[in-house]
Amino acid sequence: MILFGKIALGLVGTAxxxxxxxxxxxxxxxxxxxxxxxVHHVHVIAPAMLAPIAMHFAPRKNVSQxxxxxxxxxxxxxxxxxxxxxxxxxxxxxxxxxxxxxxVAKQGGSIVVDVxxxxxxxxxxTPIRAISSTIEQLAATAPST
Amino acid sequence: xxxxLCGIGVICLLAGMATTxxxxxxxxxxxxxxxxxxxxxxxxxxxxxxxxxxxEKILPTIHKDNIRNGHVTIGHADMDDVDIRALxxxxxxxxxxxxxxxxxxxxxVRVAKSNGNLVVHVRDGNKGGQKVDITVPMKVVDxxxxxxxxxxxxxxxxxxxxxxAGDAVLVTVEDASEHVRIWVDSKGSQE
Numbered sequence: 001m002i003l004f005g006k007i008a009l010g011l012v013g014t015a016x017x018x019x020x021x022x023x024x025x026x027x028x029x030x031x032x033x034x035x036x037x038x039v040h041h042v043h044v045i046a047p048a049m050l051a052p053i054a055m056h057f058a059p060r061k062n063v064s065q066x067x068x069x070x071x072x073x074x075x076x077x078x079x080x081x082x083x084x085x086x087x088x089x090x091x092x093x094x095x096x097x098x099x100x101x102x103x104v105a106k107q108g109g110s111i112v113v114d115v116x117x118x119x120x121x122x123x124x125x126t127p128i129r130a131i132s133s134t135i136e137q138l139a140a141t142a143p144s145t
Numbered sequence: 146x147x148x149x150l151c152g153i154g155v156i157c158l159l160a161g162m163a164t165t166x167x168x169x170x171x172x173x174x175x176x177x178x179x180x181x182x183x184x185x186x187x188x189x190x191x192x193x194x195x196x197x198x199x200x201e202k203i204l205p206t207i208h209k210d211n212i213r214n215g216h217v218t219i220g221h222a223d224m225d226d227v228d229i230r231a232l233x234x235x236x237x238x239x240x241x242x243x244x245x246x247x248x249x250x251x252x253x254v255r256v257a258k259s260n261g262n263l264v265v266h267v268r269d270g271n272k273g274g275q276k277v278d279i280t281v282p283m284k285v286v287d288x289x290x291x292x293x294x295x296x297x298x299x300x301x302x303x304x305x306x307x308x309x310a311g312d313a314v315l316v317t318v319e320d321a322s323e324h325v326r327i328w329v330d331s332k333g334s335q336e
Contacts, residue, residue, distance in 0.1 A: 075206040083199035088175055090333040094192040 025049045026109060026127030033121040048130030055137035067142035074139050081132045085109065174331045176308040186322040194333060197308040204301045215301030216292055230295055236263060237286050258283070273321030282310045 025048040034040040055063070070077070084106050095102040103114045111131060115122040178200065180193040204215040211218040219229055236244065236258060245256035251270035258264070263286055267277040288306035292299040307329055318325040 076203055079202045079206045080199060083196065083202050087196045087199060088333055090177065090194050090196060091192070092194060094190075096188075096190045098188045 021049070025052075025130045025133065028127070028130065029123070029125040031121075031123040034119065035121075036119045048127045049133075051126075051130050052133040052137045055134050055141075058141075060141055063138060063141055064143055067138050067140075070135065071139055071142045074135075077135055078132075081128055081135075084111070085128050175333070176329060176331055177333060178307070179326075179328050179330070181324075181326045183324045184322055185324070196333075197304055197329070201301060201304045201308070204304065212300070216294075216297045216299050218294075218297050220296070230290060230298070233286050234290055237283060237290065269320075275318060275320045278314075278317045280313060280315055282306070282313060284310055 028044075028046050028048045028051065030042070030044045032040070032042040034042075087106060089105070089107050091103060091105040093102070093104040099118050101114070101116045103112075105112045105114075106128075107125070109129065110125045110127050113122070113124045176197040178195045178197055180191075180195075182191045184190070204212075208214070211220070239258060241258050241260070243255065243257040245254060247254040251274070253266070253268040253270070255266040256264070261283050263279075263281045263283060265277070265279040267275070269275045284306045285303045288302035289298045289300070291302045310329070312328070312330040314326065314328040316325065316327040
């Protein structure tokens with residue numbers, strides 16, 4: 001009985017630790033509301049750590065060109081993300097047109113993109129840490145020169 | 146009783162220090178470069194807000210075309226053989242004055258140095274013509290010229306100088322329908 005208890009405790013501990021690690025980079029939130037032709041709601045919240053992990057398993061031939069192109073810009077991207085992480089919350093870009101509204105902002109530790117037009121409303125929130133690790137992972141797959 | 150009052154006084158003093166210390170120890174407030182473009186006839190607007198500290202850190206990492214290490218190289222061919230560096234240096238060292246005044250039937254141009262700023266006004270007298278106002282703090286001009294090389298301008302230093310200068314409207318361009326405004330302040334939004 002005690003043995004079963006220990007095993008159960010071990011399993012629960014492992015599950016909690018795994019969940020903790022998985023959520024350590026925050027959560028990616030995607031919310032899409034499609035109004036036409038039919039109303040659809042899509043709401044996904046996923047651990048942000050899945051993105052760099054997915055990059056790790058992405059076929060190299062499919063990402064090698066993007067990786068090679070992003071490589072020279074890595075110092076710029078690193079500097080930008082580091083400064084974004086440290087900066088206060090700010091709306092970076094906002095574009096308004098009749099019936100359309102696009103907003104890119106830094107909110108908390110995340111980059112938030114909101115797009116709204118006649119047909120759809122899209123909200124994407126991604127932790128900056130996850131963006132950073134995903135891009136680092138992508139750059140690491142670049143063929144060495 | 147006296148000791149107790151003293152104790153309460155010390156606690157109040159410590160509490161006061163604890164609440165005011167973070168504000169006093171906090172670094173200077175973040176400064177933002179704002180760009181607002183509005184087209185009233187189309188009902189469109191674009192707002193961009195860039196933390197100056199971010200621009201300052203990013204610029205030195207860009208090495209493309211004529212931008213290297215936060216410096217921009219100006220070829221004489223690009224400026225029709227006008228030595229922009231010598232021109233800015235001449236303005237920098239000159240006293241407050243009107244340097245250029247052009248008055249035509251439908252256009253006024255004025256370039257002056259006033260109250261520590263380089264000021265450019267352009268007025269198009271035609272109906273719906275453009276009005277352009279540019280104000281650049283001379284500290285920014287100084288910073289632009291702070292590089293050793295003759296054909297370079299130090300953009301990083303200029304941004305640093307801009308973040309140290311006070312709130313300022315740098316550029317406004319207006320015509321019948323469009324309005325462009327570029328300014329610097331400590332607010333993260335344009336409200």
